[in-house]
Amino acid sequence: MNIEKINAFEEAIKSYYQEFRDIGLIIDEQPDRLHEFTDLASVQLLSRMMIPSEYNDHPFIINNTKFYGLTCIERVIGTEWLSYGDAGVVVGCPGPSLSGIIIQDFADEQQKEQYYSKLLSKPCWTFFALTEPNKGSDAMHIETNMKKVNACDGQRLLNGEKYFIGNGTRAEIGVVFARTTTGPIGIEMCLIEKDSDGFSAEALDTLGLRAPKLSRLTFQNVRINEEQIIGRHLSPLKRGMHGAITVFNKMRPTVAAMALGVSQATYDYMITNKKNLSLDQQQKLEHFQNELITTRNLIRQAALEVDINPRNGYVGSIAKVRATSLVKQITQYALDLFGEGAFFEHPYLNKWFRDAFAFENMEGTSNILKLNIFQSYMNGKISYV
Amino acid sequence: MSTLLSSKNENLLNYINRFLEETRGLSLFEAFEWIFKAFENPIIISSNNYFLAPHSVLENPNTHILRGNNLYQLTELKFNKVNNHFMEHEMISLFKMDDIPEKGSNQIENIPLTKNDFAIFMRTWIALECLAYDKKLLSNRYSGKLPIIQYQMVKGQFSEAIIKIYSIINNYINGNTTLENKSFNVFIHNEIDDCMNTLINLTGGHGVLTETVSRKIYLSFVIKNLFVESE
Numbered sequence A: 001m002n003i004e005k006i007n008a009f010e011e012a013i014k015s016y017y018q019e020f021r022d023i024g025l026i027i028d029e030q031p032d033r034l035h036e037f038t039d040l041a042s043v044q045l046l047s048r049m050m051i052p053s054e055y056n057d058h059p060f061i062i063n064n065t066k067f068y069g070l071t072c073i074e075r076v077i078g079t080e081w082l083s084y085g086d087a088g089v090v091v092g093c094p095g096p097s098l099s100g101i102i103i104q105d106f107a108d109e110q111q112k113e114q115y116y117s118k119l120l121s122k123p124c125w126t127f128f129a130l131t132e133p134n135k136g137s138d139a140m141h142i143e144t145n146m147k148k149v150n151a152c153d154g155q156r157l158l159n160g161e162k163y164f165i166g167n168g169t170r171a172e173i174g175v176v177f178a179r180t181t182t183g184p185i186g187i188e189m190c191l192i193e194k195d196s197d198g199f200s201a202e203a204l205d206t207l208g209l210r211a212p213k214l215s216r217l218t219f220q221n222v223r224i225n226e227e228q229i230i231g232r233h234l235s236p237l238k239r240g241m242h243g244a245i246t247v248f249n250k251m252r253p254t255v256a257a258m259a260l261g262v263s264q265a266t267y268d269y270m271i272t273n274k275k276n277l278s279l280d281q282q283q284k285l286e287h288f289q290n291e292l293i294t295t296r297n298l299i300r301q302a303a304l305e306v307d308i309n310p311r312n313g314y315v316g317s318i319a320k321v322r323a324t325s326l327v328k329q330i331t332q333y334a335l336d337l338f339g340e341g342a343f344f345e346h347p348y349l350n351k352w353f354r355d356a357f358a359f360e361n362m363e364g365t366s367n368i369l370k371l372n373i374f375q376s377y378m379n380g381k382i383s384y385v
Numbered sequence B: 001m002s003t004l005l006s007s008k009n010e011n012l013l014n015y016i017n018r019f020l021e022e023t024r025g026l027s028l029f030e031a032f033e034w035i036f037k038a039f040e041n042p043i044i045i046s047s048n049n050y051f052l053a054p055h056s057v058l059e060n061p062n063t064h065i066l067r068g069n070n071l072y073q074l075t076e077l078k079f080n081k082v083n084n085h086f087m088e089h090e091m092i093s094l095f096k097m098d099d100i101p102e103k104g105s106n107q108i109e110n111i112p113l114t115k116n117d118f119a120i121f122m123r124t125w126i127a128l129e130c131l132a133y134d135k136k137l138l139s140n141r142y143s144g145k146l147p148i149i150q151y152q153m154v155k156g157q158f159s160e161a162i163i164k165i166y167s168i169i170n171n172y173i174n175g176n177t178t179l180e181n182k183s184f185n186v187f188i189h190n191e192i193d194d195c196m197n198t199l200i201n202l203t204g205g206h207g208v209l210t211e212t213v214s215r216k217i218y219l220s221f222v223i224k225n226l227f228v229e230s231e
């Protein structure tokens, strides 16, 4: 995609942030009310992003170019601006999100048909279930299992628990990672609908990013047919955990873009609402402005790299470590800047402060990403160094 | 803990030592109660315009509000409850005062506990609680065959948090710079912020759940915002 088209896309998407800003605080207080806003143009736009052209008659069209949100560069730009409106609503919106990458890259035609037809019929939420109560960063050792019922047919039983799953209570369909045998290649992905027997979801209460209603999913002897296993047609090395790694590499710059959107919103709020800045305060804001520029440059570079090769994950790691650190610093500084009572007299600052903590854990914690950056360096993969 | 350069009165030093020891593992409102009930009559320390109060203390008709060196009876003040879901869950309410009379019915010469002391007490206590929570959480979570707490990077982060907490308490107890020095007070609270940010990262996803430590973390920053005058 050339630069003019990307710029046109960015100009057009900017105008959508306000709707998210308008509903952000309402959804933060009552996440269930998100259902009331699915007709908003911005929500519709986001919920159709990442649905490929074969299934999507309503792409985002600017100057005759159709945008499906299938490239990382589209996603980071769109996500940054919509998160500038409200990051919680971005993560809480109906649409493909993380599981969409799995379906697009690993599913067969029948699974795609099943998944996308649901998404097009009505506002439909999806989930991506990898993390478990005891296993987060160490996803290679998940315990949820999918054992064969008997040796002759392909039927399996899914048992286990998933934790911190975005939109789990409202999703119609999603992807679950489970173990079929020991070892890293013994993990498979399966496509599950919410009305499967033995599947239940329960919401967890969170401090920030409340719109997606993180949840605990429980699977008790859920029957899984061979047709539900995603990537059957691929070699075991090219599916399962390889799917999770692909998703994380492709979506990490997008999470960084969410943090950047919130950081920029906080910065602009300070500039607009705080008068008579002292010299120290002006210098601090200049520092933040430079941080914003640096982080945005990294995120966009990460997106371009991932679009060339999804294995180029390290720039996304660098971008996300910076973005998650920046969002905490800037949201906390803003409260200091406005002084006593800012927490309660500036509700957006309160919300952004709370939301800022959530990004750290999405698509890899900073520690894990730093290990990944180090490994890339040791393997001679990092440009310039 | 022995004191070296103390310019503070012994009572206050004993008091923070006792507070940190006796409130270990208690809930937020119990820690608040401990502070406020330690006076002859329960006293709530307010910021310029706000005060935080555990429900039980407010129910006591003898409760007073200490603002600067003015002591007010509850009936002398007009105040409204500020809606706040996260603190209400911890049985703590937040109030904003209006038309505050310049002088309370009593003035106190030697304030036993200033708002700066109160802020350090509570925020240090919260940091210690989070440290203990993280220690327990990460000793019981495994990455591969090792508990997460045994990874070098994680040990390093725990140490960073411990270094900050130790420095804060040492500054408070053994230092001869007073918290009434605004820049020093702000510096200490910025150190607590750093420590809290390290500890939050260490909690992983559990840190965002309200049933764990996240409300305490939230309150730590609320206390800073209400009680610490920025530079």
Ligand SMILES: Cc1cc2nc3c(=O)[nH]c(=O)nc-3n(C[C@H](O)[C@H](O)[C@H](O)COP(=O)(O)OP(=O)(O)OC[C@H]3O[C@@H](n4cnc5c(N)ncnc54)[C@H](O)[C@@H]3O)c2cc1C
Pocket (backbone or CB within 6 Å): A128, A129, A130, A131, A134, A135, A136, A137, A138, A163, A164, A165, A166, A209, A214, A358, A359, A361, A362, A363, A364, A365, A366, A367, A368, B138, B141, B143, B148, B151, B153, B154, B201, B202, B203, B204, B205, B206, B208
């Ligand atoms: C808002 C939000 C949305 C989420 N959405 C989803 C979702 O839709 N689907 C899903 O599957 N999951 C989701 N998650 C879960 C997320 O992926 C996990 O929280 C994340 O992987 C971290 O795992 P954990 O919480 O178990 O922390 P842990 O892995 O227990 O880590 C705790 C701490 O230890 C550190 N640590 C762990 N191992 C090491 C190591 N080897 N070396 C150094 N440090 C280490 C971590 O960096 C962290 O600081 C979401 C989480 C959040 C907060």
